[in-house]
Amino acid sequence: MMNLLPKTKTGINGLDEITLGGIPKGRPTLVCGGPGCGKTLLSIEFLVNGATKFNEPGVFLAFEEKTEEITINVASLGFDLEKLQKEKKLRLDYVRIERSEIEETGEYDLDGLFIRLEHAIDSIGAKRVVLDTIETLFAGLTNLGILRSELRRLFLWLKEKGVTAIITGEQGDGKLTRHGLEEYVSDCVILLDHRVINQISTRRLRIVKYRGSVHGTNEYPFLIDEEGISVLPVTSLKLDRAVSSERISTGIPSLDEMFGGKGFYRGSSILLSGTAGTGKTSIASFFINEACNRKEKAVYFAFEESPKQIIRNMKSIGLNLEPHIKNGLLQFHSVRPALHGLEMHLSTIYKIIKEVKPTTVVLDPITNLISVGLVNEVNSMLLRLIDYLQGEGITVMMTALMKIMDERTDEGVSSLVDSWISIRDVETNGERNRALYVMKSRGMKHSNQVREFVITNRGLELVEIYLGPNGILIGSEREEQKLYKLKGQELKDQQNRKEMARRRQENAMPKQPKLKSGR
Amino acid sequence: MAKKQQTWELRLYVAGKTPKSVTALQNLKKYCETHLKGQYKIEVIDLLVQPQLAEGDQIFAIPTLVRKVPQPMRKIIGDLSNEEKVLVGLNIRPVKAI
Numbered sequence: 001m002m003n004l005l006p007k008t009k010t011g012i013n014g015l016d017e018i019t020l021g022g023i024p025k026g027r028p029t030l031v032c033g034g035p036g037c038g039k040t041l042l043s044i045e046f047l048v049n050g051a052t053k054f055n056e057p058g059v060f061l062a063f064e065e066k067t068e069e070i071t072i073n074v075a076s077l078g079f080d081l082e083k084l085q086k087e088k089k090l091r092l093d094y095v096r097i098e099r100s101e102i103e104e105t106g107e108y109d110l111d112g113l114f115i116r117l118e119h120a121i122d123s124i125g126a127k128r129v130v131l132d133t134i135e136t137l138f139a140g141l142t143n144l145g146i147l148r149s150e151l152r153r154l155f156l157w158l159k160e161k162g163v164t165a166i167i168t169g170e171q172g173d174g175k176l177t178r179h180g181l182e183e184y185v186s187d188c189v190i191l192l193d194h195r196v197i198n199q200i201s202t203r204r205l206r207i208v209k210y211r212g213s214v215h216g217t218n219e220y221p222f223l224i225d226e227e228g229i230s231v232l233p234v235t236s237l238k239l240d241r242a243v244s245s246e247r248i249s250t251g252i253p254s255l256d257e258m259f260g261g262k263g264f265y266r267g268s269s270i271l272l273s274g275t276a277g278t279g280k281t282s283i284a285s286f287f288i289n290e291a292c293n294r295k296e297k298a299v300y301f302a303f304e305e306s307p308k309q310i311i312r313n314m315k316s317i318g319l320n321l322e323p324h325i326k327n328g329l330l331q332f333h334s335v336r337p338a339l340h341g342l343e344m345h346l347s348t349i350y351k352i353i354k355e356v357k358p359t360t361v362v363l364d365p366i367t368n369l370i371s372v373g374l375v376n377e378v379n380s381m382l383l384r385l386i387d388y389l390q391g392e393g394i395t396v397m398m399t400a401l402m403k404i405m406d407e408r409t410d411e412g413v414s415s416l417v418d419s420w421i422s423i424r425d426v427e428t429n430g431e432r433n434r435a436l437y438v439m440k441s442r443g444m445k446h447s448n449q450v451r452e453f454v455i456t457n458r459g460l461e462l463v464e465i466y467l468g469p470n471g472i473l474i475g476s477e478r479e480e481q482k483l484y485k486l487k488g489q490e491l492k493d494q495q496n497r498k499e500m501a502r503r504r505q506e507n508a509m510p511k512q513p514k515l516k517s518g519r
Numbered sequence: 520m521a522k523k524q525q526t527w528e529l530r531l532y533v534a535g536k537t538p539k540s541v542t543a544l545q546n547l548k549k550y551c552e553t554h555l556k557g558q559y560k561i562e563v564i565d566l567l568v569q570p571q572l573a574e575g576d577q578i579f580a581i582p583t584l585v586r587k588v589p590q591p592m593r594k595i596i597g598d599l600s601n602e603e604k605v606l607v608g609l610n611i612r613p614v615k616a617i
Contacts (some may be wrong), residue, residue, distance in 0.1 A: 096577045101593065103608030106542075106600035111534040111581035112566060112573055119570035141580075 005212040008056075008128070008164040011049025012042065014231030018216035019207060023188050028155050028165040030185040032177045033192030038203060038224055039168040040065070041074070042192070043130040045228045046166055048079045050128045051089035058128035059120045059163075060092045063136035067092040077228050088124045093117075097140030104142055110150040114157060121163060129158065129165040138179045155184045176208065187211045193219070202343055202377075205231050221343050230347065243267065244393060247444075251290030252283065254462035255421075258438055258447040264419055265443065266359075267393040269386050271413060273400040274423030278434050279455050280399040281305070283421075284362045285314045285321065286460055287397050291360035292324035298360040299331045299352060303368040307332035318458045331356055337368045342381045345369065349385060353394065361389060365399040366413070379413065386416050418442045423453060426474055431507070433475040436462060452478065476503045527551075527559040528588040529609075532573070534566045534581045539598045543582040546599040554611050584609075 007021040016022050023029040031039050047058035062070060070092065071081045084090035093116060121129065134151070141147050158165045167185055172178030182189055189208040194201065204219045222231040247262035256263045264270055270287075272280050284300075291298045302310060310332070311321050324330035333352060335345070353361065363385075369378050382398075389396045400413070402422075414420055420439035425432055436453040438446045451462040452474050466473040466481045473481050483499060531547060533540035544563060551559045566573050566581070576585050580596040586609050595608040606612075 093574060095579055097579065103593070103595040103604055104597050105595060105604040105608070106598035107539050108580045108582060108597040109539070110579055112532060112578035112583060113580070115534060115566045115570045115581075116573045116579070119573070137579075 007213070009049075009054060010046045011053045012045055012229050012231065014220070014222070015205070015229075018220060018231065019188075019210065020214060023164060023166070023190075024210075024212070025164050026159065026162045027187040028158050028167050028185045029188040029190065030167050030169055030177070030181055031190045031192065032169040032171050032181070034171045034194060037171075037192040037194040038222075038229060039192060040070070040132050041077070041224060042229055043132055043166045043168055044070070044074050044079065044081075045077075047090060047128055047130055048074075048081075048084065051084050051087075056127035057089045057124040058091075058130065059117065059124070059126045060090065060130045060132065061117060061120070062092065062094045062132050063097065064133055065094070067094045077226060079228075091120045091124050091126065093120055095136075097136055099140050102140065108143075108146065110137075110147075110154065114154065118161070121161065127163060129163045131165065131167045133168040133170060135169055135177065135179050135181065151181075151184055188213075192222075202341060223343050223347050225347060248294075248395065249290050250283075251286035251288075251293075252460050252462070254451070255283070255436075255460075258449070258451065258462070259419070259441060260445045262444075264395065264441075267390060267395055268418035268442075269390060269416065270395070270397045270419045270421065271400060271417040272397060272421050272423070273402050273439075274434075275402050275425050278423040278425060279453060279460065280401075280423065281310065281364055282314070282317060282319075282455060282460055283423075284364050284397050284399055285310065285319055288330065288360055288362050289319055289321060289324065291395075292321075292329040295329065296360060297329055297331075297356055297358040298324075298362070299333060299356055299358045300362045300364070301349060301352075302332060302334040302364050303337050304365060306334050316457065317455055317460070331358075342369065342377055346381050346385060350388065353389070353392070359394060361394055361396045363396065363398045365401050367401040382413055383416060386413075414440075419446075426472075428474060429477060431475040431504075435465070435474065476500065476507055479503050479507075525558065525589055527555055527586070527609075528562070529559060530562045530564060530576070530585040530587055532564050532566055532576070532578045532581060532583045532585065537581075540582050542598040542600065543584070546602075546605070547584060550599075550602060550605055550611075554606065586610075 006025040007019070007023065008025040009016050009022040031042055033039055044060065047060055050056040050058045060070070065073070074081060081090060081092065085092060095113065095116070117129070120126065137147055137151075138144070167181065169177035169179070169181040171191075176182045176189060176191065186209075188210045191206045191208050193204045193206070195204065203222050203224065205222045206219045207215045207217065220231050222229055244266040246266040247264065248266050249263040250256050250259070272283055274280050288298045288300055300307075300310070305313075314321055321330060325332070331352075335348070337345070366378075366382060369381070386396065398413070398417070419441040421436060422439045423434055423436045426435045434453040435450050437450045438448075450465055450472070452465050454461045454463055463478070466478045480496075480500060480503070529547065529551070531544060533543070547561060551561065564572055566578070576583075582596070582598060584595040584599060584605075586593040593609055595605055599605050
């Protein structure tokens, strides 16, 4: 058996995943980035997690902020540093270096710092150390020769001491850190970044190097919210989740038929694409209603309509969602996409899902999110979301508006989804009808037929399209064909014109309100 | 001198008997004898013995000389080899004619 590099878990959501187990144990790690990118927070969370989750006490040596300030700053994240200090699980020390108070003359070394650090480490048996940010020394001291050699000695000393350390550094021009700290800390370097693109800010994290270990090399978006930092790996590194072979109904019997009579796989992802007004929301509502009928919890994320609007509209086609909301099975979450950035949307969705633990989730429509992000960003967000949901075994149905949907989004998502239903408008003989077909459905027999999709005030229905001598017959032409079969040619000839006109009117009238409701 | 009655309280932080610390103490004694005769107190603190004291005076470099009294507190780091700098740093008016 080979000796792999031992690692220390940071306990930060997602970071341990992309570093495959944490930062190098007993060695210093450099965390660098511009101002306000979350360096201090990341390092504090590393210590707090160590103290609370892994039974590893930690020392925080602050050069920039006073310990009281830090305590107050992180209290909003639920970190009680005072309590941890009393329990001897954490020790904060503020090293004040004030240029104006200090005069340098002759030779000196930083033994005072070493002694303080050692004293702090030994007093609580610390395994983790944070130096935030040691570069302040460069501002306070003028003798760079001494400083550089002392820093080298400090990092060697930390290694000898066997503590896992995080050293933070301010990003410099064209360099990782302003004073080249990366020269000294060479085991693991993590770069944090805070960018604003199209007025929406995104934080990103990248592992620049990690000696002796494989690691994710991408830039990973991360969030700072009331629970601290969470890094969201774009895709989980493995595809080894459990799969279910249980089938669940779509809520529409005739749609189930198209999927071998049994519907979708549980835990699969379904994409529902179509042009405007083709009834995507209606299908999604029937699907979620069916889940609630099975007494399962479900969450409907609406990015376009308010819950009340959806409920009212669904009532018009004979679907009442209200009882499910009342007994707590169904939850609606309506958010305007522009309310916050994609990452925040993702985290909100994560949080709600963690809280509610649904078996079924509907996202309606995913294409609206493009208004807040670039196409590839939306793509990667959906990728992560689907990944997460599938990992949790949650069935997800997403709707997508085809006209807005960029082909790239399409491709990105379509390779991820298990089943894809497409609805199209078919315009013939002055009528607009809906044609539905299954684009793909992994691992099951599915119909290759195009069906006519009819919305009535009793619900949704799929009708077989007639393939006559003149091609596909849809809408009233199909009705006519049905009549022709039933009553025979003679009768049909007589009634032809009359019947046509009547059917036309019948079809057109009740459809009027539904056109609005069915999105 | 204006503050004749005042006793200067000086504290020298060292870490063991390193050459730098020894030089610093020798230098300090020499300057005090020359310029502050009879009105100074030197306290030497060895941080290897009392590491907990480093935090109080914000010591990070060794050796560090701290002027406790008169206020405000001043700090000089290094082996104090430059007399002029030490005197300026401590704000001692040198006794000229020697």
